[in-house]
Amino acid sequence: MAGVPSVLVSNFSFDTILDALDGPDPEVVAAFRNLYAHVSLLLKLPGNVGMDRWERSGSTPVEPMPLVARTCRRSxxxxxxxxxxxxxxxxxxxxxxxxxxxxxxxxxxxxxxxxxxxxxxxxxxxxxxxxxxxxxxxxxxxxxxxxxxxxxxxxxxxxxxxxxxxxxxxxxxxxxxxxxxxxxxxxxxxxxxxxxxxxxxxxxxxxxxxxxxxxxxxxxxxxxxxQPPLPIALDGAERVAQRLVALAQDTLAPA
CATH class of the missing domain: 3.40.50.2000 (Glycogen Phosphorylase B;)
Known part of the structure; x- marks a missing residue:
C-alpha cells in the first residue's frame, strides 16, 4: 500500500513447506501464496525447493544468488x-x-x-x-x-x-x-x-x-x-546486499 518494494531472500516459501505436510490447511496455503504474490523480487538461494513455480508464473522477477553462509571468525x-x-x-x-x-x-x-x-x-x-x-x-x-x-x-x-x-x-x-x-x-x-x-x-x-x-x-x-564436491561461490551475502542497495536507489530516484 505504501509503494515500498519487498524482497524475498530464501531457499523456500512457506506455502511449499505447508503443502508437503500431511493434511495441510488449504486456506492457510492459499493465504501464504496470496501474500507472496505481492513480492517485488525473489533472490533465490542455492538449495532451493518449490521456486520453479515463481519462474513459471513470470509475475515476480527471480534472480539466483551465490551461497549466503556464515564463515568462521577464529582458526x-x-x-x-x-x-x-x-x-x-x-x-x-x-x-x-x-x-x-x-x-x-x-x-x-x-x-x-x-x-x-x-x-x-x-x-x-x-x-x-x-x-x-x-x-x-x-x-x-x-x-x-x-x-x-x-x-x-x-x-x-x-x-x-x-x-x-x-x-x-x-x-x-x-x-x-x-x-x-x-x-x-x-x-x-x-x-x-x-x-x-x-x-x-x-x-x-x-x-x-x-x-x-x-x-x-x-x-x-x-x-x-x-569424491570432492563441485566448487560454489561464497559471496552471496555481498551480492544480496548490492542488489538491495541498487533496488533502494532505483526506488528513491526521482521520476
Whole structure:
C-alpha cells in the first residue's frame, strides 16, 4: 500500500513447506501464496525447493544468488584449544540447529557412536550422559559461534537445514544427516546444494536412535576423500546486499 518494494531472500516459501505436510490447511496455503504474490523480487538461494513455480508464473522477477553462509571468525586450532581438544584429533560435531536430540536424558556411548580414536563435540543444553566422558565435549547452544565449531570438526551429524548445510559446504566439512519426514526443504538442500557442492550421507533413524554412528562417520569421511564436491561461490551475502542497495536507489530516484 505504501509503494515500498519487498524482497524475498530464501531457499523456500512457506506455502511449499505447508503443502508437503500431511493434511495441510488449504486456506492457510492459499493465504501464504496470496501474500507472496505481492513480492517485488525473489533472490533465490542455492538449495532451493518449490521456486520453479515463481519462474513459471513470470509475475515476480527471480534472480539466483551465490551461497549466503556464515564463515568462521577464529582458526580451527584456536577453537580446539578452547574446547581442550588435541589439535590433531578427529572430531565429530553433533548439532541439531537449536533443537534437542530428545526430550528425555540422552546417553551417548563412544563405543558405537565414535570411530576408534575420535572425539565428540555435542551442542546441547541437556544433561547428557556420555561414556566415557573424556571423549566428549558438551557445548551449550550459543556459547560459541557455530561456523567456528564446524570449521574445527571433521564430520557434522545433524539435521538438514539451510544454516548447517551452508556452513558445512562453506568450510568443506562432510555431513551425516537424519531425515525429518514430510519436511520438503530437505529435498532442495540435498539435490541442489549438498550433493553437488558438499558431501553427505543419510544416517538411518534407527541407527541414530541406537547411537550406531561410527561406521557412517567413517563412510562419509571416506566419501569426502574420494569424491570432492563441485566448487560454489561464497559471496552471496555481498551480492544480496548490492542488489538491495541498487533496488533502494532505483526506488528513491526521482521520476
Amino acid at each position: 580451527r586450532d584456536d577453537v580446539r584449544r578452547e574446547l581442550h581438544l588435541p589439535l590433531d584429533a578427529k572430531c565429530l560435531l553433533i548439532t541439531f540447529g537449536g533443537f534437542q536430540m530428545a526430550t528425555d536424558k540422552v546417553g551417548i556411548d563412544a563405543a558405537t557412536a565414535l570411530p576408534d580414536g575420535w572425539l565428540g563435540i555435542v551442542v546441547s543444553a541437556q544433561d547428557l550422559e556420555c561414556t566415557p566422558p573424556d571423549r566428549f565435549r558438551i557445548v551449550p547452544p550459543n556459547s560459541l559461534f557455530m561456523p567456528d565449531v564446524i570449521n574445527a570438526s571433521d564430520v557434522v551429524l545433524g539435521k538438514l537445514g539451510y544454516g548447517t548445510c551452508s556452513e558445512a559446504v562453506a568450510h568443506g566439512v562432510p555431513m551425516l544427516y537424519v531425515v525429518r519426514p514430510h519436511f520438503i526443504e530437505e529435498s532442495g538442500l540435498l539435490d541442489r546444494l549438498m550433493r553437488p557442492h558438499g558431501v553427505c550421507l543419510e544416517l538411518a533413524r534407527a541407527d541414530f536412535d541406537a547411537g550406531r554412528w561410527a561406521s557412517s562417520v567413517l563412510a562419509v569421511r571416506d566419501l569426502a576423500r574420494s
